[in-house]
Amino acid sequence: MKLRSLVPFVSGLVALAALSNAHAATWRPLFNGKDLSGWRVINGSAPYAVLDGAIVGTTVAGSPNSFLAHEETFGDFVLEFEVMQDVAPTNSGVQFRSISSPDVMDGRVHGYQCEIDPSARGWTGGIYDEARRGWLYPLSLNDRARTLYQYGRWNHFRIEAIGSSIRTWVNGVAVSHVIDDVTPSGLIALQVHSVRGPEEAGRRISWRNIRIQTSDLTPAPVEDLFIRNMIPNHLSDAEKAQGWSLLWDGRTTDGWRGAHRTDFPELGWKIENGELVVLESGGGEAKHGGDIVTAAPYSKFEFQVDFRLTPGANSGIKYFVTEEINPGGGSAFGLEYQLLDDAQHPDAKEGAAGNRTLASLYDLIPSRKITSGLGLQPRIGQWQHARLVVHADDVEHWLNGIRVVEYQRRSPALAAMIARSKYHDLRGFGLAEEGRILLQDHGNEVRFRSIKVRPLP
Structure with a gap:
């Protein structure tokens, strides 16, 4: 040995x-x-x-x-x-x-x-x-x-x-x-x-x-390792001890507002059975509610959420969102954890080398594909788990417990990717010291629950 x-x-x-x-x-x-x-x-x-x-x-x-x-x-x-x-x-x-x-x-x-x-x-x-x-x-x-x-x-x-x-x-x-x-x-x-x-x-x-x-049981002290909580919208005492908090209470819109606005959208979203739901609108402006963002900004943090995509759905989780980049409204810009039905949505074939597929850093870095393992492989129509680990400039994307992307925000490599991407003319894109977390309304039904965050040192 x-x-x-x-x-x-x-x-x-x-x-x-x-x-x-x-x-x-x-x-x-x-x-x-x-x-x-x-x-x-x-x-x-x-x-x-x-x-x-x-x-x-x-x-x-x-x-x-x-x-x-x-x-x-x-x-x-x-x-x-x-x-x-x-x-x-x-x-x-x-x-x-x-x-x-x-x-x-x-x-x-x-x-x-x-x-x-x-x-x-x-x-x-x-x-x-x-x-x-x-x-x-x-x-x-x-x-x-x-x-x-x-x-x-x-x-x-x-x-x-x-x-x-x-x-x-x-x-x-x-x-x-x-x-x-x-x-x-x-x-x-x-x-x-x-x-x-x-x-x-x-x-x-x-x-x-x-x-x-089987009797007089005393739990062992909680160790400092990731806790996978499968109970919807539940925060255990062990998670609280690690600094986790719920970003959504499962009942109200508290803690969230529409991007470029002070209130929560009247259309396009609903709360149902402890799930925060983007309604299907096909992108139609009459029913389109727009993206929502957290009330507070974050810099060093860990984030996790359960999500469920409908067939053909497109959405995303953006972070380091700074609405000042495009103060006139529309989509708020930020680094994006892509949510997509790769098999049915055409965006999966756009971009370069698969950098618009599920869990990718959208239009920049493709995710590593999970090709085997029950509960690990992406499954449309079932709940999946997304996780972000952000140590200021060191960032990781996780999907269903597997790390699929890692990169450095201020690295020359990422700067070169941004220069070749759809964000090439956005000055300072992705480099903010802090920003909000965003859930995207792309006109397709997507469901979210168990939205959690904790600050990192």
């Missing part, structure tokens, strides 16, 4: 001791170390056996994902276990608050999964919604955790599910934090993933020291 990979592992053991000893008297074993009493195989046909005090699952060709489920269901809990793979790496995971019912998907196991990923991607400890929404917390959101899992040795895992807060640790280091309330309780199950063919059969995943706490 390289020294630099050993350092976080050893420091994690110190944190692990503190976490595990906090409630040592309340732990209950879920596995007796001798046989599979209290467990049952559901779905696939991969075999599970007890060997040297561990549950060992083995991959088989021709089987879908297999699960060894505990006979009890659990709501709030802290779960700890150890995992090792030593006969070729293979994807796996541990289900929790999951469901297997003959009335739903023919009994297919679905729900939260703590990922075990020994591949080069290294997303072990990420949270995946098995057979449902896909990735809730990919480790692109916590890159430093990608090297924690060590193939060929025992690794310690911790899952904390208390109320709507779901968190994971690997070898004592915090990995994921999701806020979600879709499934408040369910089964715990050990996954043996399907394999591509006979050449991948016979690979083993071993679990041991499986124990749980």
Whole structure:
């Protein structure tokens, strides 16, 4: 093992001791170390056996994902276990608050999964919604955790599910934090993933020291990592502690006004079911409400929003918006995170090298395309997640938990791109010290919710 990979592992053991000893008297074993009493195989046909005090699952060709489920269901809990793979790496995971019912998907196991990923991607400890929404917390959101899992040795895992807060640790280091309330309780199950063919059969995943706490639970201190909150227009205490605030309350127009005006547009927008909606107008002036901007300007900040595009829709999120550039009205100018149905809107083929496609820095820098991953790939008609990270001049665009654009605002490279763009004659474009955040009315129906911001140092 390289020294630099050993350092976080050893420091994690110190944190692990503190976490595990906090409630040592309340732990209950879920596995007796001798046989599979209290467990049952559901779905696939991969075999599970007890060997040297561990549950060992083995991959088989021709089987879908297999699960060894505990006979009890659990709501709030802290779960700890150890995992090792030593006969070729293979994807796996541990289900929790999951469901297997003959009335739903023919009994297919679905729900939260703590990922075990020994591949080069290294997303072990990420949270995946098995057979449902896909990735809730990919480790692109916590890159430093990608090297924690060590193939060929025992690794310690911790899952904390208390109320709507779901968190994971690997070898004592915090990995994921999701806020979600879709499934408040369910089964715990050990996954043996399907394999591509006979050449991948016979690979083993071993679990041991499986124990749980279900009473007198005290959440661990909140770590400084990104929190993915899936509850619409909700701000958790952990997010508040990190400095996040809601930019929209889900009910009123407070905090927003029309661009180039002092009030909120009378037309073109509506509030419905906790969603801020741009109405379809086809660009017609009679129904066109125009863009809206935040009441306050921002300089160093992090911003996030859920958005849902209708087929063929065009919109955008602009930042560092300075209405003084075009005081006569019309569209307010600013750097733009493009919102677009790339497949159906013709603007995707305009510009250069795809720099007008979804999540691009509009007309300047194309976004990297997300080509795989349930919950990660863009999906028109479903909710997606946009995020901006702005450290003054260092800027990042994120889409569904994946960083797809990064650039420096005052760099010669960006200046050269601006000189070749539609903004070439706008003096000082994108260089303001601070500016407002804008949601664009481009005449197509687009829905927004969970609009949040926090200042950055």
